Amino acid sequence: MTALITPFKNGKIDQESYAKLIKRQIKNGIDAVVPVGTTGESATLTHEEHKICIQIAVDTCKGTATKVLAGAGSNATHEAIEFAQFAQNQGADGILSITPYYNKPMQEGLYEHYKAIANSVDLPVMLYNVPGRTGCDMLPATIFRLFNDCPNIYGVKEATGSIDRCVDLLAHEPNLVVVSGEDAINYPILSNGGKGVISVTSNILPDKISELTHLALDERYIEAKAINDKLYSINKIMFCESNPIPIKAAMFIAGLTPVLEYRLPLTPPSSENLKKIEAVMKTYDIKGF
Incomplete structure (x- = not known):
């Protein structure tokens, strides 16, 4: 699965480019796209923009084998x-729901938060x-409790960076779907029983991330x-500065x-890091449209 970037142009979502990027993901074997996650700069999108991104993803993937999370x-x-x-309502196949940020709820608050979300929809969560x-940090005990109490909560994108x-998680609940949220350790998570990845790198190399995961x-x-x-x-250079x-x-x-183009407070990478990114990219075969 690809955690999609959100392309901007003159301060607005570049809807044409967004649909084009999703079509490239479909063409290169990605099983699902994930609009408006962290990589999609969701924290600086308006609610209307957030919904537009979901709608474009659903419309673009319609009639294909690629799902929308x-x-x-x-x-x-x-x-x-x-x-x-x-x-x-738009026809997404599932939702990805991040833990609440800034207000630092206790574990009971996380449980009630996710239970309310799960109860509000029929979609897989x-x-x-x-x-x-x-x-x-949502602790394993809370994840297990939600998994057991809410039938449509089926898994977790695990991005603590901790093997x-x-x-x-998998030793205590083998039926839980654990998905890698950290590209550098995609393989270790998959080989330990993880069921997939939600990747930043697959924006640029969808074919390779797909091949790795399926193998x-x-x-x-x-x-x-x-x-x-x-x-x-x-994978490492993609995190030389804050994602995305x-x-x-x-x-x-x-x-x-x-x-x-980025949304403030995000800014372009330093000239030094830009050169490093460019140098690393030259060692890979990046597919076009």
Whole structure:
């Protein structure tokens, strides 16, 4: 699955480029796209823009084998419910819901937050735990409780960067769908029983991330590891500055977006890091449209 960037042009969503990028993902074997997650700069989109991105993704994937796992999180439960219900009404296949950021709820608050979201829709719900971004860590006990109490909560995007956490989750609840949210450790998570990845790098190399994931799921671990090792350099450089600064720069360098534009407070990468990104990219075969 690809955590889609959101291309901008003159301060607005470049809707034409967005649909074009999604078609490229479909063409290169991605199983699902994830609009308006962290990589999509959801924190600086208006509610209307957030909904436009979901709608474009659903419309573009319609009639294909590629699913839409719509970003539908917020630090306010009522807003997360609104996004979840909108995604369902538009025809998304599931939702990805980040832990509330900034207000630092307790574990009971997280439980009630996600229970309310899950009860508001019929869609499958994937939890999203990324404490480095949110200041909030959803502990395994809370994840297990939600998994057992809410039939449509089926898995978690695990982005703590901890292999130990992934082992803990799957050792105690093997039926939980654990998805890698950290490109550098996609292979270790998959080989430990993870069921997929939500990737930043697959914006630029969807074919390679797809191949890696499917090889691992087919238990062809040596081949999968070889790809993961080859991708290590680009996976690391994509986080030389805050995501999605490097990946958007890479997409522009590759000619996949017409302009390089961010929403403040995000800014373009430093000239030094831009040169590093460009140098690393030269070692990979990046498919065009």
